[in-house]
Amino acid sequence: MKKGVHPENYRLVAFKDMSNEDVFITKSTAEAKExxxxxxxxxxxxxxxxxxxxxxxxxxxxxxxxxxxxxxxFKNKYKKFSKDEKETE
Incomplete structure (x- = not known):
């Protein structure tokens, strides 16, 4: 690979979905505190x-x-414009 293309902090990072605890690992430059x-x-x-x-x-x-x-x-505001209302009047 060509030198100097990737940033210095391009490395494997774990991403954790907090809603379902799923963890996956990929390369990234994302900053991490933990x-x-x-x-x-x-x-x-x-x-x-x-x-x-x-x-x-x-x-x-x-x-x-x-x-x-x-x-x-929304429905209450615009119900006067519906086709059903005009036909019954």
């Missing part, structure tokens, strides 16, 4: 909130988050 021991080897640890093993797109499990009834507010 370390983790896997199979007797010590790796820098980067904690993630979401990864490919917990993201709804990849798992097929979608979540509908309706904060403060936003969907109901």
């Amino acid at each position: 370390t983790i021991s896997i199979d007797g080897e010590e790796y820098p640890l980067v904690k993630l909130e979401i990864s490919r093993t917990s993201h709804p797109y990849y798992t097929g499990k979608t979540k509908l988050v309706d904060t403060a009834g936003r969907i109901d507010k």
